Amino acid sequence: xxxxxxxxxxxxxxxxxxxxxxxxxxxxxxxxxxxxxxxxxxxxxxxxxxxxxxxxxxxxxxxxxxxxxxxxxxxxxxxxxxxxxxxxxxxxxxxxxxxxxxxxxxxxxxxxxxxxxxxxxxxxxxxxxxxxxxxxxxxxxxxxxxxxxxxxxxxxxxxxxxxxxxxxxxxxxxxxxxxxxxxxxxxxxxxxxxxxxxxxxxxxxxxxxxxxxxxxxxxxxxxxxxxxxxxxxxxxxxxxxxxxxxxxxxxxxxxxxxxxxxxxxxxxxxxxxxxxxxxxxxxxxxxxxxxxxxxxxxxxxxxxxxxxxxxxxxxxxxxxxxxxxxxxxxxxxxxxxxxxxxxxxxxxxxxxxxxxxxxxxxxxxxxxxxxxxxxxxxxxxxxxxxxxxxxxxxxxxxxxxxxx
Numbered sequence: 001x002x003x004x005x006x007x008x009x010x011x012x013x014x015x016x017x018x019x020x021x022x023x024x025x026x027x028x029x030x031x032x033x034x035x036x037x038x039x040x041x042x043x044x045x046x047x048x049x050x051x052x053x054x055x056x057x058x059x060x061x062x063x064x065x066x067x068x069x070x071x072x073x074x075x076x077x078x079x080x081x082x083x084x085x086x087x088x089x090x091x092x093x094x095x096x097x098x099x100x101x102x103x104x105x106x107x108x109x110x111x112x113x114x115x116x117x118x119x120x121x122x123x124x125x126x127x128x129x130x131x132x133x134x135x136x137x138x139x140x141x142x143x144x145x146x147x148x149x150x151x152x153x154x155x156x157x158x159x160x161x162x163x164x165x166x167x168x169x170x171x172x173x174x175x176x177x178x179x180x181x182x183x184x185x186x187x188x189x190x191x192x193x194x195x196x197x198x199x200x201x202x203x204x205x206x207x208x209x210x211x212x213x214x215x216x217x218x219x220x221x222x223x224x225x226x227x228x229x230x231x232x233x234x235x236x237x238x239x240x241x242x243x244x245x246x247x248x249x250x251x252x253x254x255x256x257x258x259x260x261x262x263x264x265x266x267x268x269x270x271x272x273x274x275x276x277x278x279x280x281x282x283x284x285x286x287x288x289x290x291x292x293x294x295x296x297x298x299x300x301x302x303x304x305x306x307x308x309x310x311x312x313x314x315x316x317x318x319x320x321x322x323x324x325x326x327x328x329x330x331x332x333x334x335x336x337x338x339x340x341x342x343x344x345x346x347x348x349x350x351x352x353x354x355x356x357x358x359x360x361x362x363x364x365x366x367x368x369x370x371x372x373x374x375x376x377x378x379x380x381x382x383x384x385x386x387x388x389x390x391x392x393x394x395x396x397x398x399x400x401x402x403x404x
Contacts, residue, residue: 041114041121043067045137047105058139059094059103067112067135069120077131081118084337088141089223097141108137116345117359124346127363141227143248148228210305211282220245251316262327262365262372263320264339264358267310268295268379270389271336277309295334295379295387307378314375327365327372329358333385344386351384 047063048056056064071077085102088094097103118133119125140146208214224230224245230238236256237247246252254261278288291298298306310332320326331338331351338344338358344351346359353361353374365372376382 039121041069041119042111043069043114043135045105045108045110045112058105059088059098059141060106062105062139064139065105065108065137067114067137069114069118069133071130071132073130077128079117079128079131079133081133081135081340082144083135083138085138086141087143087219087223089219089226091226094141094226103139103141105137105139108139115340115342117339117362119342119345124342125359126346127359127367142223142229145229145232146227147232148226209276209282210278213282215279215281216276217245220248224248251319255319260325260327260365262329262362263317264329264362265313266333266335266338267313267330267376268306268332268334269336270334273306273309273334293389295389303379310378317375321373321375327362328374329353329361330375331385332376332379332382334379334387334389335385336388336390338386341386341388344388349384351382351386353382 045065045067047065049063051057051064052061058064088097088103094103099107101107101109112135114120114133114135115124117125117128118135120129120133122129136144138144221243224233229248230244233244233247234253234256237253238244240256241247241252250263254263274292278292283289288302291302313330317328317330320328331353333351335344338351339362343349344358346357350357350359353376356364356374361372361374364370
């Protein structure tokens with residue numbers, strides 16, 4: 001027994017040493033995290049009170065708003081980020097939305113963190129850090145294309161974001177306003193008089209779910225009707241499509257856009273995966289629950305089904321491949337928004353294709369530094385991915401289409 005005591009003593013010393021080292025590492029990590037928190041760029045909200053005279057208001061009648069961080073030096077361009085956040089397609093869902101931050105600037109955060117494509121740090125946003133960077137708040141429930149007004153019980157609801165978008169364009173960029181198509185989320189101005197879009201296609205795409213039905217077809221049909229959005233959709237697209245709401249979908253709308261644009265999206269977009277490709281109505285027994293929470297838990301047959309989602313997207317993109325005015329970053333990560341997060345936009349461990357991050361490829365496209373179309377190999381080949389699986393979606397009344 002006496003021989004064993006030194007072993008326990010040394011073990012205790014070793015454990016204590018590990019605890020000391022761990023505590024030091026934890027303290028250092030906490031300090032680094034606190035320092036990074038202090039470096040965050042917080043930008044105040046600016047209301048546009050006079051916009052109401054132009055019919056530009058949120059669902060609850062509150063004024064539209066934006067956050068602006070002005071550029072400096074050579075940064076003469078304007079980068080406008082159109083905030084996302086789902087849709088409402090009937091009076092009840094719009095009334096519910098009007099009482100949330102998705103339908104009222106009164107309920108929104110007054111400070112927003114600018115990171116990723118909105119960062120002012122050249123080490124984090126090398127090509128656009130000194131531009132005039134603007135975040136336009138989203139509060140109409142119709143992808144900035146709403147143009148209607150109605151009374152529902154005790155609620156007077158407004159769907160006038162079409163005018164709101166024009167008002168913002170006039171007040172910030174001093175350029176004429178084109179009617180929004182309902183699909184633009186971010187815009188880059190390239191030359192005087194031009195506004196060029198960097199697009200992440202909307203979360204929903206025109207395709208059937210795993211049961212062979214198209215869950216989103218009736219949703220967007222009623223959305224376009226309620227919101228009066230048809231007048232703000234691309235006219236050429238409307239003339240070529242059987243139904244107006246088809247022009248809400250990127251594979252149809254983009255064909256009629258003449259301005260150069262950049263398409264940024266994942267081939268396994270988690271919004272599409274969770275809510276339009278495998279919506280809850282198609283999985284009543286929850287057989288896809290584990291796969292949705294962790295792609296590594298997907299069965300062989302589920303992965304094969306998800307490859308169908310990717311293949312459908314690549315087929316739709318065939319039309320744009322080789323087009324010099326179209327940039328493209330299509331990776332195989334399970335994510336939805338990648339340009340607004342610093343870790344996915346530009347960081348040492350960011351997702352990359354052929355050693356190009358999203359920020360670098362967008363810069364190459366915009367400044368014409370070289371080829372700017374990259375499409376990833378199929379999952380699970382990409383080891384640079386950040387799989388960002390959201391939890392606790394706040395759902396709209398139509399469960400398959402959440403307020404994302």
